Amino acid sequence: MTSISSVSAAYTGRDPDHRLYGPLPDVQGEAGYDGDHPARVGFFTDTSVCIGCKACEVACKEWNALPMDDSHGTRDVIGLSGMSYDNTGQLGANTWRHVAFIEQSRPVDLPTPTFGRPGDDRQDSGPSPADGPRDTQAAAQQSVLNAEALSEFDPQTGQSGTDKQIRWLMSSDVCKHCTHAGCLDVCPTGALFRTEFGTVVVQGDICNGCGYCVPSCPYGVINQRKGDGRVFKCTLCYDRLTDGLMPACATACPTQSIQFGNLDELQARADARLATLKRQGVETARLYGRDEDDGVGGAGAFFLLLDEPEVYGLPPDPIVTTRDLPAMWRSAAAAAAMIIGVALSAVLGSRRTR
C-alpha cells in the first residue's frame, strides 16, 4: 500500500517527507508498519576496542551457515590474501562480517624508542604513574641505543636516523542497514524488504538474481552468490531478533566492540564514547554513519573509527543512488519525447516518391 505513495516522490522530485533522502525518524512507519512496531535496532561498532579476533566472523558464518570463501569472495576456496592478517578480504554474499586489518607506520625521531604501555608515549595524554621511572629508563636507553646501532640492527625500520612507530587498526565491517537503502530501493521483485526492526533483509524465495542491488549499494556490501545466483547479505540476524536474541556477532564479541541495541540508545552511547576519547586526546576518533543528515539518512549499523573511512575501505561520503532518481526519470522522459519528435519530423518531413 505504502509503495503507491512513494510514486510521487520518485517522479516529481519533491520529497518533503524524506522518502528518498534525508533524515527519517520512523523508517518502519514509512515502510508501512503500524505504530506499535518494535524500536529500530542496529549495531554500534566501536573499533577503538576491537582486537581483531574475528570471533564475529566465525559466529556469523556458523549461525547463518555461510559457505567458505577466500579473500576475493570465491566460494569453497581457502587461501591467504597475502596482504595482511586479513584473509577475509571483503564483505560479500558469503561474508557478512569482515574484520579489516590495517598496519600504519609513521616515522619518529630517535632516540625515543617506545616501550611500556600503548599510549604512554603520546604527548598530552595526561599524567602517568610511570613518569618518574620512565625518564630514567629512557635516559639509560639513550646511552646505549643510538640511531646508528638501531639501523644496523634492523635495516627495515632504521632509515637515516628515524625509526617507525607502528599502530594496528582493526574494524569489524557489516551491512549498514541504511535509513535510505539503495539495494532496497532498486530491488525490482520486492525480495529486499524493511523489517519491523528497521533492518533490510533479502527474501531468498523471492530473489531472482537480477543483480541490480549489487552495484547500487554505496558500500559494496551485498553480492551475488556464485553457483546459487541469488544475492545475500547481513540480515542483522532477523531470525534471532524475532526470538528476542542478540545477533550472533554481537553475542560473540569479547570486547564489546560490537554493540547491539535500540538505535537511539546506541547513538547516545556512541556520542558519549566519542566525547571520552576526545577528552583523552584521541583526536582522530570520529563516528561514521551516525549523522542522520548524511547521504543515506544515517545508518542502522554505524562505527567509531580512528582514521579516515577510506583507510578501512569505507566510502568517505556515500549517497543513496535513488536521491537523484527523479532527475533521471525526467531526463529519460525528455529523451523519450525527443525520439517521438525526431521520428515525427523524419516521417512528416519526407515526401513519398510513389
Next chain:
Amino acid sequence: MVEEAQFTSYYGRPIIKPPVWKSPEVPLYLFLGGAAGSSAVLGALADVTGRPHLTRVARLTAGGSSIASVGFLIIDLGRPERFLHMLRVLKPTSPLSVGSYILAPFSAAAGATAAVELLGWFPRLKRFGGAVAAVFGGPLATYTAVLLSNTAVPSWHAFHGKMPFVFGGSAMAAGGGLCLAFTPLAESAPAHKMAIIGAGIELAALRGIERNDSIVAEPYHRGRAGKLMQAAKACTASGLGLAVLVGRTRPGAVVSGVLLAAGSLLTRFGVFEAGVASAEDPKYTVVPQRERLAARQAGDRVASNGHASTITR
C-alpha cells in the same frame, strides 16, 4: 589529461561491488532494446502515412529485437526460472521494475505485430499492435540509461542527466540505420533522417560525457572501454558521413545503416565496460567523494545534485 589523484584505499581494493551483470548479454540487451524501441515508433508512423515496406521492416526489427532482448535479459538473471518475479510488484524507485512494465507490453505487442506481419493475418490488429508498441517504444529506448545511472557506479551515476540522450540518440541511430539498410529507397527517407539525427545526438551527448573534466570521465578513455568508445565513435561518425553523402543510394544505405547500428552496439559495450572499470578502482569512488566533502567543508554551495562534475579540482 588530469594528473594522477592522491587517495587512500584499503589495499587498493574496490569500495563498491562491480556489477555482476553478464557481458555480452546486458550490453546486447541495451542495444536491442534501443533498436526495437525507436523502430517501433518509426514503424507506427510509417504505417499511418502509408509506407508499407518501411512499416514491415520496422515491425520486424522491433519484434525480433524485443524478443531477443527479453531472452538476453532472462539469461542474465541468477535464477532465470524466476523471471516472472519481475512483475510481482511495481516500484517507481526501481528502474528495473518500471522497465519490466515497459518491456513486457512492448515485447508482447511488437512480437505479435511482427508475427502477424510475417503471416499476413489480421491487418487491423497489426496496426493496433504497432501503435501499442510505439507508445512503449520511446520509454524502452531511454529507461535503460536510468537503469545504469541509478547505481553507485561512479562513471554511470555522475552522468545521469546525459545518459538518456546518449541512449536515445544511439537507439535512433540503430533503429533508423537498420530500417534504412533493409527498406527500398522509395520509402526509406524517414529512416534515413532518423538515423542521421540520432547519430548526431549520440555523438554530441557522448562528447559531453567524454570531455567532462571530472575524474569519473577517465574510464571512458582508458583500457578496453576506451578502445570500445573509440571504435563506437569511428563507426557512428563514418556511418553518419556516409548516410549524409550516399545514404540515398542502395549500397550507401546498406553500408551506412549497418555502420550506425554497429556504432550503437559498440557504444553500449563501451559505456558498460567504462562503468565496470570505474567500480573496480577505488579511486573513482574515493576522489569524487573527497572533493564533494572538501567543497562542503569549504562552505561552497554545492549544486543541489552535488556531483563531482560540478566541483573544480
